Amino acid sequence: MKRRSYWITIGVLFVSFVVWRTWVPGRSFDPDLWHSETLMQEGIRLGMADRLIARPTLKNKTRAEVVEMLGEPPETEYFRDWDLVYWLGTERGFMNIDSEWLVLRLHENGRVAECRIVRD
Numbered sequence: 001m002k003r004r005s006y007w008i009t010i011g012v013l014f015v016s017f018v019v020w021r022t023w024v025p026g027r028s029f030d031p032d033l034w035h036s037e038t039l040m041q042e043g044i045r046l047g048m049a050d051r052l053i054a055r056p057t058l059k060n061k062t063r064a065e066v067v068e069m070l071g072e073p074p075e076t077e078y079f080r081d082w083d084l085v086y087w088l089g090t091e092r093g094f095m096n097i098d099s100e101w102l103v104l105r106l107h108e109n110g111r112v113a114e115c116r117i118v119r120d
Helices: 002-023 037-041 044-054 063-070
Strands: 084-090 099-106 112-119
Touching: 037 044, 037 084, 044 084, 044 099, 044 112, 063 084, 063 099
Parallel strands: none
Antiparallel strands: 084 099, 099 112
């Protein structure tokens, strides 16, 4: 009987972990990691951006609040129809030849109305 309850506990923990990873993708935001040039090249921002999108962390923030959190976005020719554009790293997957970007659109009230991850 003890052996059976052990496997039930293990099963519940496993299912809980899978559900948690599905509902809470990526990794928590860490400003030091976000701003690290070395880790940025390794794609550290991708997981953090997943979590920022999954939870409406950036929604309704002002441009100043976003810049305080993520830094001033660098100049880029990509995605000119978005207000803030951040490079996340090379795209995930088998053929990673493009890049992934975090793009944000501000509402006329100056707050984030939309944010998503896009590829070039």
